[in-house]
Amino acid sequence: MATGLPAGHPAIATPKVGVLLLNLGTPDGTDYWSVRRYLSEFLSDPRVIESPPWLWQPILQGVVLSTRPQKSGANYARIWDKDANESPLRVITRKQATKLQERLGKNIIVDFAMRYGNPSTKSGIEALQAAGCQKILLAPLYPQYSATTTATANDKAFDALKTLRWQPAVRTLPAYFDEPAYIEALAQSIADGVAALDFTPDVILTSYHGMPVQYFEAGDPYHCQCLKTTRLVREHLGWSEDKLKVTFQSRFGPTKWLEPYTDATLMALPAEGIKRVAVVAPAFSVDCIETLEEIAITGREQFEHAGGERYAYIPCLNDSELGMGMLESVIRKELAGWV
Numbered sequence: 224m225a226t227g228l229p230a231g232h233p234a235i236a237t238p239k240v241g242v243l244l245l246n247l248g249t250p251d252g253t254d255y256w257s258v259r260r261y262l263s264e265f266l267s268d269p270r271v272i273e274s275p276p277w278l279w280q281p282i283l284q285g286v287v288l289s290t291r292p293q294k295s296g297a298n299y300a301r302i303w304d305k306d307a308n309e310s311p312l313r314v315i316t317r318k319q320a321t322k323l324q325e326r327l328g329k330n331i332i333v334d335f336a337m338r339y340g341n342p343s344t345k346s347g348i349e350a351l352q353a354a355g356c357q358k359i360l361l362a363p364l365y366p367q368y369s370a371t372t373t374a375t376a377n378d379k380a381f382d383a384l385k386t387l388r389w390q391p392a393v394r395t396l397p398a399y400f401d402e403p404a405y406i407e408a409l410a411q412s413i414a415d416g417v418a419a420l421d422f423t424p425d426v427i428l429t430s431y432h433g434m435p436v437q438y439f440e441a442g443d444p445y446h447c448q449c450l451k452t453t454r455l456v457r458e459h460l461g462w463s464e465d466k467l468k469v470t471f472q473s474r475f476g477p478t479k480w481l482e483p484y485t486d487a488t489l490m491a492l493p494a495e496g497i498k499r500v501a502v503v504a505p506a507f508s509v510d511c512i513e514t515l516e517e518i519a520i521t522g523r524e525q526f527e528h529a530g531g532e533r534y535a536y537i538p539c540l541n542d543s544e545l546g547m548g549m550l551e552s553v554i555r556k557e558l559a560g561w562v
């Protein structure tokens with residue numbers, strides 16, 4: 224086929240714009256070695272565990288990785304998508320990419336990749352480049368910025384870009400914790416979730432993934448962005464501070480993490496006369512082990528064991544119409560001038 228290029232010239236694809244959805248990552252299976260591989264990569268990231276490697280690596284490779292993969296693997300098994308034989312985080316992120324592709328049209332190429340595990344960020348960038356993308360929007364799917372999530376997702380992408388002779392132009396999606404499209408979608412999903420229940424919750428918890436207090440003190444804005452998201456949702460719904468509360472979940476390790484803790488709150492509420500609660504997890508763009516196992520299953524057990532009577536978990540925005548409308552809106556905003 225005539226390309227208009229001189230003989231022997233490398234092939235050049237028609238220039239396109241790409242969007243790479245970036246999520247955290249997840250194990251390939253629930254067995255010991257799959258979970259161990261994933262946790263080893265994840266917990267070796269100095270953005271996630273800031274202790275010096277000479278101190279942390281022996282602990283990680285010793286006690287942590289000899290015990291945690293069994294425990295986490297059993298938890299993953301409770302929430303595994305058996306039809307897809309994949310972790311829900313990957314199944315739902317893939318659906319988001321497919322639906323976003325339909326919404327953005329064929330002039331933009333959408334793909335997804337993970338910070339840890341598969342599909343790797345490097346393979347995502349290479350696939351977009353092979354499809355002719357000379358401009359790529361990297362879109363870490365974290366509404367609230369944290370060095371432990373957003374920054375490390377971008378770092379990994381830039382590591383891959385470092386290896387390319389012909390680099391695409393890149394933009395990164397900023398955190399969207401206060402974007403009206405996100406606040407409206409989140410508020411609507413909470414209102415719809417509550418309206419669908421056969422009871423009226425006394426309290427709704429917005430349960431965010433936690434982080435060590437030290438990271439907050441060192442300047443990570445995550446905590447402030449979480450508080451602002453909940454305040455804006457509360458204002459949007461016209462609810463009081465007593466009705467929509469903030470808690471932090473998923474504590475890891477012995478240090479002090481952001482408080483109040485979700486599990487301690489769920490166990491304390493019944494004694495305060497709060498016997499009906501609903502929980503939503505706004506820091507997660509898709510349901511995953513931290514929401515489906517820790518909140519929907521274990522959180523219910525903790526609350527009911529403490530005397531709670533009614534409990535509901537309101538799902539993440541996932542690939543719902545509401546969620547996809549929100550993602551399309553925040554992504555289109557960042558593509559301005561490119562498309």
Ligand SMILES: C=CC1=C(C)c2cc3[nH]c(cc4nc(cc5[nH]c(cc1n2)c(C)c5CCC(=O)O)C(CCC(=O)O)=C4C)c(C)c3C=C
Nearest residue numbers: 247248249271295312369371432433434475506511512513
């Ligand atoms: C120091 C440890 C951790 C920090 C800091 C942290 C921050 C953080 N994480 C998310 C989102 C997710 N985390 C997930 C799993 C997960 N997170 C940690 C540790 C830290 N996270 C661990 C050890 C695990 C593995 C779970 C386990 O072994 O039980 C996931 C889910 C992955 C899945 O496969 O389903 C997500 C998503 C955010 C938003 C965040 C911000 C502060």
Ligand SMILES: [Fe+2]
Nearest residue numbers: 247432473513
């Ligand atoms: Fe985490």
Ligand SMILES: [Fe+2]
Nearest residue numbers: 446447448450
């Ligand atoms: Fe703050």
